[in-house]
Amino acid sequence: MIIILIFLVNLINADSLASQKTNELREMQLRDGIIELNSTGYFYYTMEFPRPYDIVIYFVAPSCKLCNDLNEHYQKVAKFYADSGALYKSESKRAVFFATMTFNDKNKQVFEQLGFISAPNLFVSQPHIVFVPQDERERYLRDMKWTISYTDGTVTAHKFLEFINKRTGRQVDYKASTSEALTVIGVLLGALTFGALIFIIARPLFLNPKLWFIGSIIIFIICLAGVVYNIIHNVPFFTQNNKGGLQWKTNSGRQQLGFEGLFLSLGMTFVGLTMVLILKLKVLVKHQKIDPFVERLVYLTLFICIFLIVQFVEENYRQKSHYNPIYWPPRHYIKGPLNKDQGNSF
């Protein structure tokens, strides 16, 4: 009888304590946006039962650049969660609160306990953390924490949301704020008006196919130069070789340097343009009287120009990778004697 009574009292007490803690956290988050925890707060709110809620904690260190950069995204995520009603428990899901903890001598213990050796870290603390046995703890914590570093690529609010959603079981989506949406629309509208204005002002110019040709050739050169590759791989324009001299190309078949790409792209396009020049030369100089000998000399120079550029491009390619255009399949170019054939067909 007494046991049951104690049990009931216990139950009621726990109930009131639980809702009290939840209310405290909710108030704090509503007031500050994100709850600042110190070590006492951490132990009180996360390690002491009852705690009928999840807390997402963002562990940062002072003078940590990445932490500051990501802080903005973290705040956004907290806001998305708060807006979606995650501050209150729903039928099957616990309330979720967002907190942050900054490293200092007093809360060192918390960082050590969770095994953080660098910052920033994201940690989703759930009620059953209290019950995880010691030897399972490491594996459990591993699933719940995320040590963010530069190898994680560009971390955005999307990635935070994905991580947290998976662990809290909620489906909170990224919502572009009104200001962001307006910016997008504004930029688009601005660009469009700008384009339209330019088009109206310079309309005759735009209708000129010669301009199209020039535009196409510029696009052609830029794309051929592998500019996208340069951007993605952050390729420098030049590097230094091991002798300390300036190096403008690599010998690796799959890579290139910024200048190398541009230079060879210019070279390759130049071949075509020279050809156009040869075909159009007579029309271009139709008003001038030219000595036939000089004329032939000019043509010859242009042809030699083409030849040399093609030679140059091929030579550069040959240094990067196997290149053998004068190729004819050799005589032994058969499967080999039958007894050498190890193939088995399925």
Place this chain on the structure above:
Amino acid sequence: MSSEEETQQSLSYKVHKSTLKWAPVFNMTILLSIAIISCLIRVFSVIRYESIIHEFDPWFNYRTTQYLVKEGPYALWNWYDSESWYPLGRSVGGTVYPGLMMTSGMIYWVLHKLSIPIDIRNVCVFLAPIFSAFTSLAAYGMTKEITKRSEAGLLSALFVAIVPSYMSRSVAGSYDNEGVSIFALVFTFYTFLKTVNTGSILWGVYTALAFFYMVASWGGYAFIINIIPIFVLFLLITGRSNQRIQVAYNVFYILGTLLAMQIPFVGFQALHSSEHMASHAVFLLINFLNFFSWIRNFVSKKAIITLTKFLVVFLVFSILVGVVILTLAGKTQWSGRSLTLLDPTYAKKYIPIIASVSEHQATTWSSFFFDLHYLILFSPVGLYYCYYKPTETKIFGALYTVLGVYFASVMVRLLLVLAPAVSIMAGIGISWAFRKFAKSVRSFILPKIEKPKKYRIPPEISIIGLVLLGYYCSIYVLHANFAGSEAYASPSIILSSRDRQGNRNIIDDYREAYYWLRMNTKADDKIMSWWDYGYQITGMSNRTVLVDNNTWNNTHIATVGMAMASSEEDAFEICEKLDVDYVLVIFGGILNYSGDDINKFLWMVRIGGGVYPHIKEEDYYGKGTYRVDQYATETMTNSLMYRLSYYRFDEVQTAYGQPKGYDTVRQAVIGVKGYKLRHFEEAFTSENWIVRIFKRKQRENRDGVAFTSKQTSQFTIPKETIPVTKFSKKANIKQRFTLNFNE
């Protein structure tokens, strides 16, 4: 003029005349030879190796085709494949572009009706070469529609028939979507240009049908559904639009979109995905303008101007706002691969699985040069020709080239889309040059027929030009020959090497291992490997795999990546959860085969880390670089991939003058030697160690039983009102007796 000269002249006139007479015959003969050449140059792989399906994706297509001819089209429609993506499975019928399989199925059925008992494998192997012949014919037609000149068409057909970039995807055995869809692409453009030139609705219907075939066979159809609206818009802006364009576009858009929706994989995406937005917008715009010009007949001029101003602003604004709102509301979705095209850095930032595929890398100048060779050098000539006296079709050709060049620079594999464009442009350009030079030579030899003009190039210079261009064309042919026979002929599941005496050795480790799996494992065993080998294992071993090249489920792939990157103990837990019976790794350390799993391992780490953040890339870098030697980190040497790849590797000597355990690919002696595996055992290692298969052992007998729960994270948490005491009691019941591995 002496009589001898006269007879000579009359002879050349005769030759000229009869050549003109026979020109159509020559034309057709050359075209036919080009078609034959385009087939033959792709058969090197069969001559040098054997008639076998190549690489990775073709194995899935082959397996699906086998299913199709065995079970019929409706069964394929409803096929739920339980052999892949264990334990999820994959609904193949709804997630596949069936054009390729249907095509070979058709050929198979027709041939069998004609009592030609051909094996479906041979249909599949030779399908791409046959379609490349069709492609060259279509390219001829398209170029002719652009320039109205058959000589340009013939050169383009020749160029496109042997362009290395296209050949890389269509050699015999390369049974992939691109093999048929490049034909569909060029043919769609051909019919579209025909419609533009004629304004015939019938040709518009053909365009829609060709487009339907394209949609049925490749996701690259998005290129068509964007480039045609862009082209129409361009014409509208530059004031070159006319009735024929309207007919062509309307017929193409309405029928094409309706037909595209018939493919289950596309379905309603044809209406609401962002890739199709441009086509909807242009359709509305073009019909609105049409309507407007009709109204113009009934309203005064002044009113029209006011109305125009109002409507233009209104239309632009509403379209813009509509698109923005739809995008913000998440109603339209950009697929990852398309976003990569618009923002090239997108994939690297957000989707490692897309970034990891080598054919999705951005293109360097050298890839352009190797895959398109001299075509890229001479296509500016064709561009100039197209812009010089632009017509609608010429503008289309130029637009296609410029857009294609952009897309190709973003993704290596889109060089394939660029290849026909560049071939056509180079064909137009070179034929223009040929024509100019030939005219000048002709006016020198046959002054009566070809009147000398003022702006003609001097004949001796023309001869130099002809020789130079002829030389470049033949070098191009030889280069293509090299690419077809050496660079792109390898089936990559059979490797070959040459020893010091020059004898060729076939390295057949893959098939050896897959055959071993087929014969020595139980029919329902599950094989875990990196996703690259999924299609091959299901295709050749007929066993269930966890992930394959379809890569539709990033999380599942990341789980496999996590297993490979975890320590043996952790990997064992994951493998047990996933029911894995065998783990297959590819290892090239003995044979200096650089495409092995250790080299791909960083991608497994990255992809795994994308979903399971406790896997950190930097943990696998020893002294700042990725290495396997004594400086490799503990995480690296403890990982399952390392353990399995280098298991017993220290017992063999691989290179002269190097200690045992010398990895020839990484050129380093491995860091950890003489270790034992606890939860896996070696089941099979192929002749050259390229494929190593390990069996997962059963859980060991209880040696140190501990009070541990296996899945703490998946507890059902009791109602929050339950006090501590009760909770822990309940938890105790839930906790299971499992083994303690921390001895």
